[in-house]
Amino acid sequence: MTATQEVSATVESTPPVPPLLRVTGLSVSYAPPRKGVNLGTGAALTDASLEVRPGEIVGIVGETGSGKTTLARATVGLVRPAAGRIEFAGQDMGGLRGRALRDFRRSGQVQLVFQDPLRSLDPDLTIGDIVREPLDVAGTLPRRERADRVAESLRLVGLDPESVTGRRPRELSGGQRQRVSLARAISTRPQLLFCDEPVSALDVSNRNLVLNLLDRLRTELGLAVVIIAHDLSSLAGIADRVAVFYRSRVVEQGPVQAVLGRPAHPYTGLLTASAPSVVRVDRLRPEQLRPEPGGREWPAHGVCVFAPRCRFAHDACTEQPDPVPLDGEREAACHVAGRWREQLTSDDTTDGG
Ligand SMILES: Nc1ncnc2c1ncn2[C@@H]1O[C@H](COP(=O)(O)OP(=O)(O)OP(=O)(O)O)[C@@H](O)[C@H]1O
Numbered sequence: 532m533t534a535t536q537e538v539s540a541t542v543e544s545t546p547p548v549p550p551l552l553r554v555t556g557l558s559v560s561y562a563p564p565r566k567g568v569n570l571g572t573g574a575a576l577t578d579a580s581l582e583v584r585p586g587e588i589v590g591i592v593g594e595t596g597s598g599k600t601t602l603a604r605a606t607v608g609l610v611r612p613a614a615g616r617i618e619f620a621g622q623d624m625g626g627l628r629g630r631a632l633r634d635f636r637r638s639g640q641v642q643l644v645f646q647d648p649l650r651s652l653d654p655d656l657t658i659g660d661i662v663r664e665p666l667d668v669a670g671t672l673p674r675r676e677r678a679d680r681v682a683e684s685l686r687l688v689g690l691d692p693e694s695v696t697g698r699r700p701r702e703l704s705g706g707q708r709q710r711v712s713l714a715r716a717i718s719t720r721p722q723l724l725f726c727d728e729p730v731s732a733l734d735v736s737n738r739n740l741v742l743n744l745l746d747r748l749r750t751e752l753g754l755a756v757v758i759i760a761h762d763l764s765s766l767a768g769i770a771d772r773v774a775v776f777y778r779s780r781v782v783e784q785g786p787v788q789a790v791l792g793r794p795a796h797p798y799t800g801l802l803t804a805s806a807p808s809v810v811r812v813d814r815l816r817p818e819q820l821r822p823e824p825g826g827r828e829w830p831a832h833g834v835c836v837f838a839p840r841c842r843f844a845h846d847a848c849t850e851q852p853d854p855v856p857l858d859g860e861r862e863a864a865c866h867v868a869g870r871w872r873e874q875l876t877s878d879d880t881t882d883g884g
Pocket residue numbers: 561562570571572574575576593594595596597598599600601602761
């Protein structure tokens with residue numbers, strides 16, 4: 532056997548790392564609102580598929596109400612899917628009921644971190660109590676070891692346990708509070724962390740600090756992290772892959788450089804064109820991607836969700852497209868995925884290539 536054959540034999544025999552989280556065809560609808568209480572009806576998530584591998588950072592972007600938080604809530608069992616499958620660490624979450632579901636939630640293997648730490652942290656508890664609480668709920672770590680784990684978790688997020696353990700959330704800055712939320716979330720040493728808008732309430736320097744911290748935690752703890760964000764700039768620097776949500780659907784997903792650098796879905800194109808600070812290969816302007824005024828009227832249902840806002844929509848778009856694989860690991864749910872660029876004239880685009 533030649534050296535090259537030996538190398539390829541080794542590569543071929545290495546099994547691919549199985550995903551930690553595998554979501555397949557997930558649909559979620561919230562119950563119709565009670566009379567007089569309008570919380571919104573209809574599908575919050577439709578036929579969504581996504582995988583997260585151990586140690587990976589996956590970004591989820593999309594406008595408000597597109598279903599990003601619903602995916603996180605369904606994964607931890609806070610909302611029951613109408614269809615589809617969620618597997619975590621090889622286990623079918625749909626099969627968990629009653630006590631088994633409660634035990635899974637309490638185990639802290641998947642943790643959520645929310646946007647506004649001031650509202651999500653109990654103001655009456657000390658920082659030490661707040662970080663210890665998930666350990667008390669899980670009950671897997673002996674009591675005498677919990678104080679050490681609290682101190683270790685605070686240190687991991689860059690806080691000095693001696694100075695913060697006895698304080699209360701209001702005595703800390705916004706950035707420190709978000710780090711307390713992270714310390715709390717990692718106290719159970721989860722395998723997966725969902726961070727819902729973790730930096731949108733922070734100023735720029737604290738944003739970078741918290742994002743770098745997430746990057747470090749995934750390396751040091753082998754954590755998989757899903758970061759839900761409105762804006763792309765908070766993901767561009769640290770995510771490995773990104774999924775773009777639009778009106779309850781995953782319209783594009785793949786490696787972050789490919790998706791943000793050269794979007795295949797016109798909606799991703801619009802997002803990146805509207806966020807000039809995000810490093811990208813395409814240099815498109817939002818107006819190049821918006822439909823001409825007075826264009827076609829689209830029915831409210833059944834058509835591609837993006838058709839009414841898409842300059843490139845045509846007859847085929849009267850049907851919602853399924854996601855199709857494109858180059859490499861990327862996929863997009865669009866009848867003109869990537870090909871819409873051909874419709875831009877050379878004056879329209881100064882593609883930096
Ligand atoms: N508890 C609820 N009851 C009824 N409808 C809900 C509930 N929570 C969310 N929804 C609806 O489900 C849809 C998806 O909401 P979701 O919170 O998942 O979106 P999102 O992308 O996370 O939005 P945001 O960026 O604003 O947090 C929205 O139409 C929303 O109004």
